[in-house]
Amino acid sequence: MVEAELIKEARRGDLDSFNRLVLAYQDLLYSHAYRMMGEAEAAEDATQDAFISAYRNLGSYRGGSFKAWLLRIVTNRCYDELRRRKRRPTTPLEPLDRDDEEIESPRWMTDPGETPEEAVDRAELARALQNCLDGLPAEFRAVVLLVDIQGMDYAEAAQVVHTPLGTVKSRLARARLRLRECLHGFWELLPVSMRLVEESGV
Amino acid sequence: MTPEITPRDWEAISAYLDDQLAPKERQKLEARLERESHLRRTLEELRQMKQVLRAQPVMRAPRNFTISPQMAGIRQGARTGYSPFPLLRLASVLAAVFFVLLVAGDLVSSRLQPASVARVKGWEIFGRGGGGGGGGGEVPPPQAVQVVTEEVAAEQPAATIAAEVETVAKAVEVTVTQAITEGVTLALMPTATPILEAQTAPADTSQALTPTPEPTMLAMPIEEPSPTPELAVEPTAPDVGAEEKLQQEPGEAAIASPAPLPPEAGALQISLVRILQILLALLAVGAGIAAYLARRSTS
Numbered sequence: 001m002v003e004a005e006l007i008k009e010a011r012r013g014d015l016d017s018f019n020r021l022v023l024a025y026q027d028l029l030y031s032h033a034y035r036m037m038g039e040a041e042a043a044e045d046a047t048q049d050a051f052i053s054a055y056r057n058l059g060s061y062r063g064g065s066f067k068a069w070l071l072r073i074v075t076n077r078c079y080d081e082l083r084r085r086k087r088r089p090t091t092p093l094e095p096l097d098r099d100d101e102e103i104e105s106p107r108w109m110t111d112p113g114e115t116p117e118e119a120v121d122r123a124e125l126a127r128a129l130q131n132c133l134d135g136l137p138a139e140f141r142a143v144v145l146l147v148d149i150q151g152m153d154y155a156e157a158a159q160v161v162h163t164p165l166g167t168v169k170s171r172l173a174r175a176r177l178r179l180r181e182c183l184h185g186f187w188e189l190l191p192v193s194m195r196l197v198e199e200s201g202v
Numbered sequence: 203m204t205p206e207i208t209p210r211d212w213e214a215i216s217a218y219l220d221d222q223l224a225p226k227e228r229q230k231l232e233a234r235l236e237r238e239s240h241l242r243r244t245l246e247e248l249r250q251m252k253q254v255l256r257a258q259p260v261m262r263a264p265r266n267f268t269i270s271p272q273m274a275g276i277r278q279g280a281r282t283g284y285s286p287f288p289l290l291r292l293a294s295v296l297a298a299v300f301f302v303l304l305v306a307g308d309l310v311s312s313r314l315q316p317a318s319v320a321r322v323k324g325w326e327i328f329g330r331g332g333g334g335g336g337g338g339g340e341v342p343p344p345q346a347v348q349v350v351t352e353e354v355a356a357e358q359p360a361a362t363i364a365a366e367v368e369t370v371a372k373a374v375e376v377t378v379t380q381a382i383t384e385g386v387t388l389a390l391m392p393t394a395t396p397i398l399e400a401q402t403a404p405a406d407t408s409q410a411l412t413p414t415p416e417p418t419m420l421a422m423p424i425e426e427p428s429p430t431p432e433l434a435v436e437p438t439a440p441d442v443g444a445e446e447k448l449q450q451e452p453g454e455a456a457i458a459s460p461a462p463l464p465p466e467a468g469a470l471q472i473s474l475v476r477i478l479q480i481l482l483a484l485l486a487v488g489a490g491i492a493a494y495l496a497r498r499s500t501s
Binding site: 015027 | 209212213216217220222247248251252254255256258260261262263264265266267268269271273274
């Protein structure tokens, strides 16, 4: 069943059709929520809340990119939670290893096509990137995730974050500048090609 | 020494990488890229960083986020697309409209009528409580109707429009009362009024007071008649009242005796209007708040 048909049936109240859409988009939404929140439990809550809200508000979906519509809902949920945490800071819920480093969920780390060393390198790079993303303001982080990770264009990203296209352009440039400065601290984790660019620039 | 990249240049390079530069700006930047090597390095660095980000895998959800019927029911309370917000908003608006009409009618009637007439004639027309809408006819005693007729005639033609406004407001008031007691949707159309009917055929009071199918209302004197001659209510009214009772539809309340009531009863009837006003105001505010909360919970 194509997406448009599923959406149509879901709007009529067919929960099964909506759940098929959930299965199709849950990885995408969870990824986005995880990178916005920086932790698994908060990402799960945001994702679940987003799908429930999406089902409840299917009447407000007016066509266009369903992916962008869902991402908008989950982004707003993440904004709300981040603002709430800013008012009432909480301690991290992730378990700590022997070095007092947070142990992240390894589910996304499994890739049957790579060696263990590659997997470790990839995991460490991902952790480094997440650290740098966590250092960005929420609004900057959202546009970087939407454009550079989700692959959206500026117009679609503007629709998700509900800001003008010029604002997306400006925020993205500033976010990338901060990421660049942050990633210099994880220089050895960067791919060789990026390191070569750095060396030639010195 | 590597020249610093200005924020403006950085933004231009970032937009250029995403093919989001205007044609004119794109040409300028490409010309500079050919001349300035540090700009080229920055562009390449940005391109690599974007590739690293783009290569990040989509994370697999740790569990299924499908929604159970219970979850949908608990979280939303209704099926897709349903929101109580429109209904609550309509209820709030209607309550506010009727409240305004009631207050306006009350103000108009109190301003237009001389105080003495208002006291004696203070017939409150209200619907029978708990009824299914099957009320009696309009049954003000003929003497009071005659008094009204005389007063209206004395003030004509200037007060004609005001009297009509008053009667319309009272008709709306009756309709509001009926709807509240019956628990049905309020009708907006004013209905014929008994006073107008009585005025058109004062000679034949029994016919003028014949009950009409709608609205269902009873007229009850609310105060003792004034001793002034033009406002006197003669004691023969009970006979007419008895005739009217026979003409009423079955199940309707008995026609009020035109015998003067104690002042407390009149005050009680007047306060019923106030109670209605308060109730409508509370309904308007309450429905408005509920609509706001419903809207907020769905956003």
